Amino acid sequence: MRVMGVDPGLTRCGLSLIETGKGRTVTALDVDVVRTPADMELAQRLLMIADAAEYWMDTHKPNAVAIERVFSQLNVRTAMGTAQAGGVVALAAARRGIPVAFHTPSQVKSAVTGNGAADKNQVTTMVTRILGLQVKPTPADAADALALAICHCWRAPMLERMAQAEAAALEQKKRYEAKVAQVRKEARVR
Amino acid sequence: MRVMGVDPGLTRCGLSLIETGKGRTVTALDVDVVRTPADMELAQRLLMIADAAEYWMDTHKPNAVAIERVFSQLNVRTAMGTAQAGGVVALAAARRGIPVAFHTPSQVKSAVTGNGAADKNQVTTMVTRILGLQVKPTPADAADALALAICHCWRAPMLERMAQAEAAALEQKKRYEAKVAQVRKEARVR
Numbered sequence: 001m002r003v004m005g006v007d008p009g010l011t012r013c014g015l016s017l018i019e020t021g022k023g024r025t026v027t028a029l030d031v032d033v034v035r036t037p038a039d040m041e042l043a044q045r046l047l048m049i050a051d052a053a054e055y056w057m058d059t060h061k062p063n064a065v066a067i068e069r070v071f072s073q074l075n076v077r078t079a080m081g082t083a084q085a086g087g088v089v090a091l092a093a094a095r096r097g098i099p100v101a102f103h104t105p106s107q108v109k110s111a112v113t114g115n116g117a118a119d120k121n122q123v124t125t126m127v128t129r130i131l132g133l134q135v136k137p138t139p140a141d142a143a144d145a146l147a148l149a150i151c152h153c154w155r156a157p158m159l160e161r162m163a164q165a166e167a168a169a170l171e172q173k174k175r176y177e178a179k180v181a182q183v184r185k186e187a188r189v190r
Numbered sequence: 191m192r193v194m195g196v197d198p199g200l201t202r203c204g205l206s207l208i209e210t211g212k213g214r215t216v217t218a219l220d221v222d223v224v225r226t227p228a229d230m231e232l233a234q235r236l237l238m239i240a241d242a243a244e245y246w247m248d249t250h251k252p253n254a255v256a257i258e259r260v261f262s263q264l265n266v267r268t269a270m271g272t273a274q275a276g277g278v279v280a281l282a283a284a285r286r287g288i289p290v291a292f293h294t295p296s297q298v299k300s301a302v303t304g305n306g307a308a309d310k311n312q313v314t315t316m317v318t319r320i321l322g323l324q325v326k327p328t329p330a331d332a333a334d335a336l337a338l339a340i341c342h343c344w345r346a347p348m349l350e351r352m353a354q355a356e357a358a359a360l361e362q363k364k365r366y367e368a369k370v371a372q373v374r375k376e377a378r379v380r
Contacts, residue, residue, distance in 0.1 A: 042292070043284035050281055070270060080260060080273040087274030088281050091240055094233035102232070 001156075002029070004062035005149025006053070007141045008070070008086035010036055010078075013049050014145030017060050018131075020153045028131045030060065031142045042081075050088040057096055065093040066152035068144070069102035101159075103151050108144070111151035123147050191346075192219070194252035195339025196243070197331045198260070198276035200226055200268075203239050204335030207250050208321075210343045218321045220250065221332045232271075240278040247286055255283040256342035258334070259292035291349075293341050298334070301341035313337050 007014035013036075017029040034052040036045040057065070067089060070082045086102075093100045106116035112126045124143040128136045130150060137143045197204035203226075207219040224242040226235040247255070257279060260272045276292075283290045296306035302316045314333040318326045320340060327333045 041290070043280040043290040046277055046281045047284040071266060076261060076269075079266075080269070083270040083273040084277030084280075087236055087277045090233040090274075091236045091278050091281070094237040100231070100233040 001064065001153065002060065002062045003149045003152045003156075004056060004060065004065045005145045005147070005152065006065065006067045006086065006089050007144035007148060008049075008068060008082050008089060009141060010042075010045050010049070010081035010085050011038060012139065012141045013052070013085050013089075014141035014143075015053065015056055016142070016145035016149045017056070017062060018146065018149035018153055024154060026131060026150050026153050028133065028146060030056075031137055031146055032056075033139060033141050033145075042084075045081075046084060046088050049085050050092055053089040054092045057092060057098065062098060064152060064156065065089065065098050065100050066148050067100060067102050068108065068148055069104045071104065101152055101156070103148060103155065107155065108147050108151040111154050112147045120144075191254065191343065192250065192252045193339045193342045193346075194246060194250065194255045195335040195337070195342065196255060196257045196276065196279050197334035197338060198239075198258060198272050198279060199331060200232075200235050200239070200271035200275050201228060202329065202331045203242070203275050203279075204331035204333075205243065205246055206332070206335035206339045207246070207252060208336065208339035208343055214344060216320060216340050216343050218323065218336060220246075221327055221336055222246075223329060223331050223335075232274075235271075236274060236278050239275050240282055243279040244282045247282060247288065252288060254342060254346065255279065255288050255290050256338050257290060257292050258298065258338055259294045261294065291342055291346070293338060293345065297345065298337050298341040301344050302337045310334075 001020045003018050003020070005016040005018060013034040014031070015034065016031040019027045019029055021027060034049055036048045067086045070079055070086065090100045109118040109123055110116040112130060113122050115122070120140050120143070124136050124140065127143050127146045127150065131146065137146055191210045193208050193210070195206040195208060203224040204221070205224060206221040209217045209219055211217060224239055226238045257276045260269055260276065280290045299308040299313055300306040302320060303312050305312070310330050310333070314326050314330065317333050317336045317340065321336065327336055
């Protein structure tokens with residue numbers, strides 16, 4: 001499975017590509033950071049990011065796109081820009097029929113370091129170790145994009161099993177309710 | 191000038207088209223609300239909104255797209271969705287070379303009612319009156335999209351004049367600084 005990881009942002013948007021191997025083995029295929037100038041119009045900045053993400057998707061053909069879910073940030077304006085950058089990447093994936101998953105920063109940190117509150121340095125160190133890289137990926141956005149893709153590779157099978165279990169439980173509940181309704185109906189008929 | 195107004199949102203996204211006439215005359219050409227189901231995946235919802243906005247742009251060929259600028263909302267999750275919906279519409283406009291402008295809710299309210307803190311009812315009433323509509327536009331998202339386009343029609347010439355004045359001031363400042371530098375240089379040479 002090839003997973004594209006995206007650390008969204010207007011000023012710096014991290015893009016990464018990871019391939020899964022046997023078990024928990026993951027290999028980094030590519031990583032890059034798209035930058036857009038702060039004095040450029042918002043719509044043009046989004047266009048630059050969308051163009052870069054689409055080029056990656058068309059070149060690397062990922063099986064899934066994992067994007068960081070933004071909940072809140074200290075700066076509301078930055079948070080909006082981050083959400084919009086993530087939105088245009090999600091749109092590009094949807095247009096190509098590539099499934100999109102969102103992971104929160106704490107899910108990503110927890111997946112790669114075992115601690116949901118780990119700092120940037122710890123994340124970078126673990127990403128470097130997990131992928132067996134010679135040098136630490138910089139800037140932090142590149143490391144984050146790699147961490148996101150790793151998190152998706154490891155969480156995706158678990159999420160799939162959970163979704164299957166939930167669907168099975170729902171199915172069982174429906175069957176049970178149908179049975180109860182049937183019994184009640186028969187009781188009324190007698 | 192034809193202006194497309196957008197009141198962004200994931201659940202309901204208002205779209206409107208307004209044409210300017212002489213002076214402050216504005217005519218409504220079209221208005222609609224795009225709805226996406228809450229249980230649909232985010233990427234698919236953004237795709238539905240982007241498709242609708244692109245269809246509008248290709249059909250109506252607006253000269254400008256005016257989108258509501260989201261600063262903050264009580265619900266952070268809703269605010270993110272709103273920002274993303276606005277982002278994909280801005281992207282669609284940028285791809286077509288259509289200029290995009292953002293106006294804050296208070297700028298819109300102030301433009302149509304004269305009061306930046308007007309309530310939804312007041313905005314709807316004024317939009318109905320300004321456009322000479324037979325019935326009030328519903329839901330509120332439709333009225334808001336119309337208000338946004340009206341706001342843009344009235345603010346755009348002013349913003350353009352301001353931009354020209356600022357550019358002229360900057361040009362003058364540069365000329366002045368060049369002159370000062372020239373005088374200093376000559377003073378040193380002597």
